Amino acid sequence: MPRRTPVPVTGEIASPVQDGYTYVELDDAAAAGSAMLAEECALAIAYNGIGHAVMMVSPSAIEDFVIGFSLSSAVVESVDDIYDIRIRRSGDTLSADVQISNRAFWALKQQRRQLAGTSGCGLCGVAALEQALPQLTPLPSSSLPPAEHLRDLRTRIADVQNLARHSGALHAALYVDRAGEIGLCRExxxxxxxxxxxxxxxxxQGRNPRQGFVVITSRCSLELIHKAVRGEFATLVSLSAPTDLSVRWAREHRLNLIHLPHHSAPRVYSPER
Structure with missing residues (x-):
């Protein structure tokens, strides 16, 4: 998965300075205060000039998001299929124009034709179901991380969630390296x-995701298992309980899946014991 040379990225995405939002507490004292809130904007992604998706995002690490979304959504098979990313911001909207290889673009157009061709024929849900339950290549089996690397992990995560600490309302995904240290945090x-x-x-950054493990602060649903397998992770740790389907898919695709409860020992759901 690591790329030999960096993906060229151009564009200005600086966020406007936020002074905080005033509020009044709903009680007899009616005390007033001010709070920083999580920033949200609309991002439109186009591949080789053709619009593909619009989603609501936090406007930080957009370059990372575009690359990760392209990989985890199977728009490209490899980061080497991404040639260039141009990002623009206008008020509360962002646009990302992504240049991808002819091979990847042809596959994307074929996918779009299949989706368009099913409407009105009684099979309109088939393509969507195929995307919801895609064929994925199982991962190589990997050993579980040492238990001590999970110790006090919730506290350590809170210490590095800089955006959430100031505004709240943000999820995080983190990479813990082979030494047990949090090496990356994205919110x-x-x-x-x-x-x-x-x-x-x-x-x-050219890091091997299989040399450590990844942590998500949200519940673990099937879509996150898809992304973890496509991202070639060895282990996914969730701070909230996984769904039954996510456990079954993790076991089937040899993704180590661990739930870290608030007050109990880590629970290994995959591999099955």
């Missing part, structure tokens, strides 16, 4: 977005 209003940002950051 977003969307839990999928945070994981995409982390995948992109690992690619841009």
């Amino acid at each position: 977003d209003i969307g839990r999928h977005n945070a994981l995409d940002k982390l995948i992109g950051a690992l690619c841009r």
Whole structure:
């Protein structure tokens, strides 16, 4: 997954300075205060000039997000299929124009044709179901991380969640290296977005995701398992309990899946014991 040369990225995405928002407490004292809030904006992604997706994101580490989204959504098979990213901001909107290889662009257009061709024929849900339950290549089996690397992890995560500490309302995805240290943290209003940002950051920095493990602060649903497998992680740790389907898919695709409860020992759901 690591790229030999960096993906060229151009554009200005600086966020406006936020002074905080005033509020009044709803009680007899009616005390007034001010709070920083999580920033949110709309991001439109186009591949080779054709619009593909619009989503709400936090406007930080957008380059990482675009790369991670492209990989985890199977728009490209490799980061080497991404040639250039141009990002623009206008008020509360962002646009990302991504240049990808002819091979990846042809595959994307074929996918779009299949989706368009099913409407009105009684099979309109088939393509969507295929995307929801895609064929994924199982990972190589990997050993579980040492238990001591999970010790006090919740506290350590809180210490590095800089955006959430100031505004709240943000999920995080983090990479813990083979020494048990938190090496990367990416945050977003969307839990999928945070994981995409982390995948992109690992690619841009040339880090091997299998040499450590990844942590998500949200619940673990099937879509996050898809992204973890496509991101070639060895282990995914979730601070909230996984769904039954996510456990079954993790076991089937040899992704180590661990739930870290608030007041109990880590629970290994995959591999099955």
